[in-house]
Amino acid sequence: KKLIIINGPNLNLLGKREPNIYGSLSFTEFLDTIKAKYPTAAIEHYQSNIEGELIDKIQEVGFSYDGIILNAAAYTHTSIGIGDAVKAIETPVVEVHISNTFGREEFRHQSFVSPNAKGIILGFGLQSYELAIQSFL
Numbered sequence: 001k002k003l004i005i006i007n008g009p010n011l012n013l014l015g016k017r018e019p020n021i022y023g024s025l026s027f028t029e030f031l032d033t034i035k036a037k038y039p040t041a042a043i044e045h046y047q048s049n050i051e052g053e054l055i056d057k058i059q060e061v062g063f064s065y066d067g068i069i070l071n072a073a074a075y076t077h078t079s080i081g082i083g084d085a086v087k088a089i090e091t092p093v094v095e096v097h098i099s100n101t102f103g104r105e106e107f108r109h110q111s112f113v114s115p116n117a118k119g120i121i122l123g124f125g126l127q128s129y130e131l132a133i134q135s136f137l
């Protein structure tokens with residue numbers, strides 16, 4: 001299975017950023033463990049802080065990959081463009097969040113990704129990504 005994790009803004013700071021919410025493990029450390037644990041899955045990772053770059057990547061992989069695991073981070077709550085991209089492609093998208101966004105500020109309760117996601121996994125820390133990967137295997 002060809003899978004890609006697409007991470008949005010500020011997720012490059014995982015491990016350093018608000019560790020009480022997002023944990024103290026960096027994403028590369030986490031990804032190494034996951035890749036070793038699921039050797040049959042070809043798991044790629046892409047991160048950008050730029051909305052248009054995330055849309056470009058969704059379009060690029062969205063007609064050939066088996067699954068997209070998307071944490072659009074803050075753009076989840078603001079980006080109609082990312083929402084439209086998820087709708088436009090053929091590859092199923094599982095929306096992921098590290099934190100339980102429904103237990104946080106009101107502005108995090110809305111998602112432009114959710115209506116067109118295959119499923120949503122949130123609130124399990126970095127394990128949210130692992131559960132999303134399992135859903136594609």
Ligand code: DQA
Pocket residue numbers: 009010011071072073074075076096097098099100101108
């Ligand atoms: C997040 C939740 C978003 O509300 C926030 O803007 C993020 C990370 C999460 O994974 O919990 O940057 O997507």
